[in-house]
Amino acid sequence: MSDFKSILTRYWGYSDFRPLQEEIIQSVDKGNDTLGLMPTGGGKSITFQVYSLAKPGICLVITPLISLMKDQVENLSKKGIKALAIHSGLSQQEIKIAFDKASWGDYKFLYLSPERINTERFKEHLTNMDINLITVDEAHCISQWGFDFRPSYRKITELRKLLPDVPVLALTATATREVEKDIQKQLAFKKEHILRKSFFRENLIYIVREREDKLNYLLQSVKRAKGTGIVYVRSRRLTKEISEFLRRNQISADYYHAGLSSLNRERKQDDWKSEKTRVIVATNAFGMGIDKANVRFVIHYGPADSPEAYFQEAGRAGRDGKKAYAVLIYGQSDILALKKNVEKSFPEIQVIKNVYQALCNTFQMAVGYGKNQTKDFNLGNFASKYKMQIQAIYSSIKILQREGYLELTEESDNPSRVTFVVGRDELYKFQVANSSFDGFTKLLLRSYSGLFSDYVPINEEVLAKRAGLSLEVVYRFLNHLNAHKIIHYIPRKNTPYIYFPKERIDISRLKISKEHYADRKSDYQKRIDAMIHYSTQKLKCRSQVLLHYFGEDESVRCGKCDVCLERNELSLSKLEFDQLAEDIKKSLAEASTFEELIMKLKGKEDLKIKVIRWLMDNGKIVRRIDNKLEWKRNPETNGSKTE
Known part of the structure; x- marks a missing residue:
């Protein structure tokens, strides 16, 4: 048995690695900078943890997720492995003590939030640390094309100059081909090297339903489903309303959002994890750092605002490898709201500047001061004080974050x-x-x-x-x-933090670049369009649509999603269906009556009728006023032959 396998067995109790885990470990062991792409629940953390335990020295793990840091430090400590976490939610004295321990103690893992990389204290202690690996978790954050870009991740390049011989392992569960290339460029990989596990989840069944009465469909879905699940909604108000509705209908349910107290959130999480609560109704604040393998269903009560977010959230179902469901329920009002979200997410430049000025005034920071300061931030109180809309404030902060003026840490559970x-x-x-x-x-x-x-x-x-x-x-x-x-x-804190990597500048000098405004707005529009396309299209396998978005063009039909099941009823193989649909599309280059179309096509008449009817039912063939049929042109294609 190799050292890596014996460590896996000793600490985790597994006799063998999951697919790709060992390949990533072996790659890093050869000194290769490596980008590991694994879906949510694929066991990314074991790759760097097993490798570093087999080597002398300490592993530096850079991640923006404080809840994930705490969760992993706690889990490692339970195994008798010494680990530390340093982030901006700690006091200066706590940070000093932690760095001293990392330098002089026999610790194996130091989890670090990205904004700490650029501090003098970290650089001073770095020379005393024997770093065996730099791990960059949530690596998509380093790419300006990533859906959660953080400028502080760019400081990792400077870290590489200080540790030129230490390999880098970058890990993410959500990256398009464009983001993959950018990650490697930004992390100064000596040569491009990607180890990729397909994002295909064989056990996960995708279902999309358009329903105007979403609430009752949700209730029936939860009643039919087995085991525990998550219902994702778009607002804090809905978390409470829907959980109360489910309870009134004899479903064990609770609600969760970032505005709850730390103790309250912790209790709700624990009740759900221990299955005292069957269903948790939550905003997207729920899920990170919560490791529950036997989630049987994840239901989205309306679309997420990007395929990345949807894939990550839906992927929390079935992490134990057993059958699970990812259900999306939407109405036309959800599609309209999603389209409007683009404008809401990009306030006018003057609004962004006003938010920056109000933040600096709130924290009493004079021009030229405030560099490397961390401040508690209560979004609700801030909005009330300055009479601003919460959405406008939050979106402005995200744009200011892209420009590098500040960073918002959305997790806040500090005991x-x-x-x-x-x-x-x-x-x-x-x-x-x-x-x-x-x-x-x-x-x-x-x-x-x-x-x-x-x-x-x-x-x-x-x-x-x-x-x-x-x-x-x-x-x-x-x-x-x-x-x-x-x-x-x-005392325990229950507010997010805002970190200022730079001193305050005069409002007249604050610049919002085209790169971080117009280009990102266009990019966000594409994500919204892709999510709308996934939700509304009824021709292509749901899994294939998602995988195509992430660059997997050769994937096969899952055979289990709502689209596949409906097509399966036609008793045609994928090849037969695609060929006949392609023939129909060509035949409708000129509009035809139903009878004329049947005459143009080759093959058995019953199969031709079945496919034509299916294409009509799913909106791909439309009937004109003159009763002729024509092929509906869709500008939002996703590479399918029949689109």
């Missing part, structure tokens, strides 16, 4: 943390002099270990129960000990 800032002797003197705090101080020490050497996550509710005190009294004790500099207490 309360405590560390003692005095030694044991000083603590004893304080306890003697302040006997009323003696019991609470001892409770802290009994409940949590490592308080004298590190920041330790605590739960105030647990402390209150153990002490038989109210939550308010526990907060008072903690704040009092913090004020007397006995502990450093960082």
